[in-house]
Amino acid sequence: MLGLDKKDATILLVVIALALLAPFLLNPFPSNSGLAQFNAGYPDLMQRFVIFGIFAIGFNILFGLTGYLSFGHAAFLGVGSYSAVWMFKLLSMNVLPAILLSIVIAGLFSVLIGYVSLRRSGIYFSILTLAFAQMSFNLAYSVLTPITNGETGLQLTLDDPRVLGQTATASGNIPATNVFGLEMRSTYTMDVGAWSFDFNAGYYLCAIIMILAFYLSLRIFRSPFGLMLRAVKSNQQRLNYTGLNPKPYTLAAFIISGMYAGLAGGLLASMDPLAGAERMQWTASGEVVLMTILGGAGTLIGPVLGAGFIKYFENIFSKINDNVLHQWFSFLPEGMEDTLVFLLHPFVGKGWHLTLGILFMLVVTFLPGGLVEGGQRLSRLFRRRSRDTDTTPDPEHHPKESPHVAE
Amino acid sequence: MSKFTVTRRGALKTGAAAGAGLALPTIFTAGAARAFTNEPGASSVTLGFNVPQTGPYADEGADELRAYQLAVEHLNGEGDGGMLQTFSSKVLDGTGILGRKVEYVTGDTQTKSDAARASAKSMIEKDGAIMITGGSSSGVAVAVQGLCQEAGVIFMAGLTHSNDTTGKDKKANGFRHFFDAYMSGAALAPVLAKMYGNDRKAYHLTADYTWGWTQQESIQAATEALGWETVNNVLTPLAATDFSSYIAPVLNSGADVLILNHYGGNMVNSLTNAVQFGLRDKQVNGKNFEIVVPLYSRLMAKGAGENVKGIFGSTNWHWSLQDEGSQAFVKSFGTKYGFPPSQAAHTCYVQTLLYADAVTRANSFEPCAVVEALEGGDSSLPGIDSPSNKGYLFDGLGNGPTLYRAADHQCFKDVLVVKGKDNPTSEFDLLEVVEVTPVDQVWYEPDHPMFAGGDLGQCNNGA
Amino acid sequence: MGILEVKGVNKRFGGLQALGDVNLSVAENTVHAIIGPNGAGKSTLLNCLVGKLIPDTGSVMFDGKSVLGRTPYEINQMGISRVFQTPEIFGDLTVFENMVIPAFAKRDGAFRMHAFESVANEKDICIRAEQMLVDLNMQDKMRMHSASLSRGDKRRLEMAMCLLQEPRLLLLDEPTAGMARADTNNTIDLLKEIKEKRDITICIIEHDMHVVFSLADRITVLAQGTPLVEDAPENIRGNPKVREAYLGEAA
């Protein structure tokens, strides 16, 4: 199917199913139950899941395949966002030209930074990309304020020209981002008994683009180009002496991942037309590194999982306050309730960073392959369990099969 | 497709959901069309408190959150009622807002525009918050204000001091109780002239981002109007932690006053560095060298420690104020938490009360009705002759008579000039109020050049 | 006129004269061995041939064209493949994938953006890769992780990768270094087979005289960066200068 072998087609189908059914999957709890706190199926967060998923998928093409660790990819995301918002300000509120421009501009930017940074490798490459990104961030926050609107972030105003659109709506508001009239913020809410699910136009646009981006990365992984990238990571010397020039391969990977980042930035701005400079900061670049490694670098689906994991923490855990904790444990005797709240207090709400840090350490220490490895171990465990229960011994000797590309 | 029906949770808590469950033929029902975003149900209303919980302003955010919790208690009739008793408007009776119990959700702005918007969106989309309030920096306030305008909910700004919040970035759905950079300059300059004379040369260090620039512009204009000369204005990177290389050349520049247009960590460090360099022990042009910090907060003063002693600045409110409202607030806050509230806490508490009051007076949660109530009728501040002196006038929330001006949704009230206390009696007693600058001295017209260029636009009900 | 002509090559590292006026001519379709004691400059010479080092003076011509100033991959594309002292393979990839890469390099040149079609769909490439593995008796290890191969198999794989490119000149840098006797003999057999079956010139640097004398058509002896003598193997054995400089202590 679609030029994929059976295994890859299955992976793709799983991703499509996850993306399209996300409104159901992410809202498993009735909306007025205490656990509704853990529901993540509201438009903004769902959009963030897939957008950062795209970002991480792109980053994985560079880092996962070639092993070049860029600490500056947030700059491309930021540049993409700025381009998109400028498109909204100057041209029209249709998101498609904005997204196209953000990909192009981010691509150009990555040609420039990639060309220079790729003259070095290893940590020297990382520091070069970091330096470029930090320069972009610092300038965007201060000197470049006329272009970036600095601290506040670039936003739409009621006197933007918008050549191909309206400057303001009839009711005197800034028009909403749309695809040929379908507003990105329009949401259909479905109530099923105590549950309720949101179907948001913007989310589905992002989800479709994410599926396309995932499909493209799947093809890249399986292509000769992807193989060359893995060869770059494995042994550049051999590659050189096999008559292949690693430079254009790595540069192409860098540009592709930069364009993915630009796409993510453009989508972010399309869902919420404000581009803050912070999204270019080194911590933001670090975040995508964390997402990729946490999920499983070099695996196909890992980066998406990692992105979801971190965004979930940032948005859900940070909102659990003492008040919520007290509500949860109100069924317990007072003393126990207070003790539990006291014990949990440092880890939720304003302590979400602490929990995240501890989880990083645990995952990296015990699951070097990231969440994907965790999943594999779990499934192996279950398989072994089921094998243990049926008494026929497994006569077949399974030689350690090398992963083609781990999924 | 229904348009931006981000709401439902509120309605679900009422009978709507039960009805949907009973109507057998249509198990799936779309969220009922509502008059405005997140229209609350009959029993409760949800407010969104969006404050920095991580990052350098986390302590300020924590104090804001304390104030919000206190305000919710008071609105729901718990505790001692705080400023409800002293508030000039008497419509709030401790039964929640319009008979609905006040509930709240919290979020983390991380003091980043992006994160703040994400967290505000989640409160609007997921938790059905009808009003968003909080924040501890202007970038965040402007960003979230824009979001609330688009989403059709009310934004009651927390601590934001930039002129832009109610200047070029003002929005119909957004309101600011806190004072601004212009007012700081206008209040501070006369006191500085009185203390240090009219013949002074000032050297500015300015944080290189929007707030820093408006602050610098304001204080420069105000001091120059009184005869001061501006020797230099040096922009410093936000990320700077060590300001020595900016401070070292100051003494040799001919300036005899250093003005630090910094906030938060920047201010703590630049002031600490300046005092380290012994600037305040020096004599230049035959005068004592002085340092001024236009915007003060107690948390910053605490961070800078001994270095604040004798240094002038301005502040929105201080717990040592003796008016009835401030006393009542300090009493209930202090009794509950064991220490006096900060100015950020005060402004957040007041904003919550003002919102509740406006809803009650409008007898509706509809944002446009609330906006109308907050814009008041024709009441005006006494003693100021200006066509723009119109809005909602209230008293009893500290700061004396206060006008929520209809033209730009900015509060006008007395501004405090404070000084780092020489002999603090406790760890909270760091600042002393030197002068309460009356409101007419800090008054400006909505079309003042520092505020021009923006447009409130139309109020937005969302849905 | 040999396929490889090295003329007057000098190379200094600081104060050390690594190569002094090296002249070398390798005739097409022969096996030419370069021997010499440690530090004689064998590896430096090899690195000058593949573009890793650039000589200070002199010329290196391959098939009538200069290789100087070209990068290793360009030189490889000209038809020179190199086998390293310790096998350099793509350890993270499977044996089959290792074979596919040189096949692409042969077909598509140093860079081609080929990012959409699956490797599995490149039938001609896959067939070539498989065929070569069959030729070298490694087809049963095709799906194995190449890092988990034995040292001998790694050498075999590297050799296969080089041969897949059908190079005109194959450079071998001590291919049997550190090998057990049995493995060494296998390698000798392999090289003999290659030599017989293909039109290929082989230039080999070797320590092990057993290997050299079983394979080489001509031998150049290098000492202190300068060629001492070049001759047929049987003459080298009896050459007293060589005995003195090199074989003396060994023999």
Added chain:
Amino acid sequence: MDAIILQILNGLDKGSAYALIALGLTLIFGTLGVVNFAHGALFMLGAFCAVTLNRLLTLSFETIDETKTDFLGNPMKVKTPYVEAWFGPETGAAIIDWAVPLSILFAIPIMIAIGFAMERGLIKHFYKRPHADQILVTFGLAIVLQELIKLFFGANPIPTPAPDIFRGSFDFGVLLGFDPNVIIYPYWRMVYFLFAMVIIGGVFAFLQFTTFGMVVRAGMADRETVGLLGIDIDKRFTFMFGLAAAVAGLAGVMYAPINSPNYHMGMDFLVLSFVVVVVGGMGSLPGAVLAGFLLGILESFASMTWVKDIVPGIDQIIIYLVAIIILLTRPRGLMGRKGVMED
């Protein structure tokens, strides 16, 4: 001229901090081959050692003073530090005044212990793992450490003043024949610079003249060879981690009076110190020190008004710009060795 001397002086103390942090970072990298993103957190912990000692020394008991009232109108509780009660008000106050220098003694054992614990408890499992994993796990550790500090000390900076006699500044200009007030330099920054020189000199002497240091240097040059000699290098490397932690910690202790410590100061320095290490050359001790001072001084120059007039915003990017230029012209930094961290 005076402005340049002034900025060189300013660059020296900035550079001292960079150099001290980078020294430990590159030491850990050179000996253990570990990229330690938690190193900034060690610096921060050092500063909080000073804060903690300050807190301990000012531990107080409360007495009620009926004559005064607090902000709620209740009788005022007056706090008296135990130290002042035990040693008399004057000696007590003097001890409190000298809290930061005293913290050095307090911090050394604590930081070494923290370093040991980190190495034995966590880092040692990561020697064989890819650098990306090391970065991630130490980054996680850095977050955990700073969040713990935030939990106990809050997010607000905590003033930690230097002893009274170091307040104010020394007029260097007068010594050099300039007018008064032209070149001034705070006493405490002078102390910091001298302190840094002593520490840097100490570390170098230690590595140069002790057997232990010789083994470690050999280990930095070629880890495997030394391993073959049968020397138990790992145990010594553990100690190196303790040493690096102590150096970072001491840099933090003495930095506390310069800028009030806060929980995220480690992160503020982390990126910078990595840039310093890489510019100096990964694993090169003299390189780290050289690059630290170089970047400190250049950063100071970039903040001069006339420089900023020519290139607006140059002080925002100077560090990164220099890093890019150096890495492009000198591939392995100023004094880096070939092949280190290039894959």
